[in-house]
Amino acid sequence: MIIIRLIGGLGNQMFQYAYAKALQLKGYDVKIDISAFDTYKLHGGYQLDKYNIDLETTMTVENNQFYKNSIIFKLLKKLRLNNSKIIEEKSLLFDENLLRIEDDTYMQGYFQSEKYFLDIREIILKQFTMISNITSYTKEVEKSILNSQNSCSIHIRRGDFTNSVNKNLHGTCSIEYYETAIQLMNNKEENINYFIFSDDIDWVKDNLKVNNAVYIDNKEKRVPHEDMYLMSLCKNNIIANSSFSWWGAWLNQNEDKSVIAPARWFANKKMYKQSKDIICKNWIKIWIIYQQSQSLCLYIMQKNILMKPYKVF
Secondary structure: OOOEEEOOOHHHHHHHHHHHHHHHHHOOOOOOOOOHHHOHHHHOOOOOOHHHOEEEOOOHHOOOOOOOOOOHHHHHHHOOOOEEEEEEEOOOOOOHHHHHHOOEEEEEEEOOHHHOOOHHHHHHHOOOOOOOOOOOHEEEHHHHHHHHOOOOEEEOOOOHHOHHHHHOOOOOHHHHHHHHHHHHHHHHOOEEEEEEEOOHHHHHHHHHOOOOOOOOOOOOOOOOOHHHHHHHHOOOOOOOOOOHHHHHHHHHOOOOOOEEEEEEOOOOOHHHHHOOOOOOOOOEEEEEEEEOOOOEEEEHHHHHOOOOEEOOO
16 A cells, blocks of 8 residues: 655645546555644645545544654654655655555655656646535626636735745745736736735735736635635636646646746755646746846747747846
């Protein structure tokens, strides 16, 4: 049996589940371990129960092969006293060897690359179909998107990305990034209605001016899986350096979609070097390169062909 540990927000859980599903379809007996959510309460806790998934969940495993208590788990790992192998993802780079692992293994990682599950895309799309009813506000936005001649989602991730720790690790996409992405999208498409999602929508309204914009703003707290669903309905997507909006774009089934993403996924240099497999090859990547008081914006088209400078601020 293979156990995949789930941790993090909805986007991270989806990456981990998609990797686990890929292993199952290769013939492994796979379960997903959700025991971490007993203590991990950030980002809404465990959220995949909103979807049409079919992998079995577990809190502990028979015969004491794996342990729910993290202190015991770490001690056994250090002393190598347990009977099962514990494998941690070494980096965020795609590792084909992680699709060929030995049985009785406990896997820990984020597996943030479609290369792990692209060949089972249709299955993943069906697995990540919502099984719960959506709110009345989400139904209103859904109708607006579907009635729009040309729609594009914009996701602005702030929240925990702006604190001192995550600011140095993840960083936030700049206003210049979004302005350039919008200009590029406007040059590619006509009569676009932009649907804007953010965990700090008031900040977005004050700082990013967008024509034909619908701000996803409700008196009630937004529901993550519903916002992701709405993003996926849009014809095109402008995403943040966030696994949440990554999935909103990946679940978009428009065959002619344009997805614009920040080329720099992490502010941290070490993490950035590991991030080249995160952004899908056919997505457009925008670079923001600062030169003294000016910032020069370059964009890289699909298949990583570097194009001429697109805009100088």
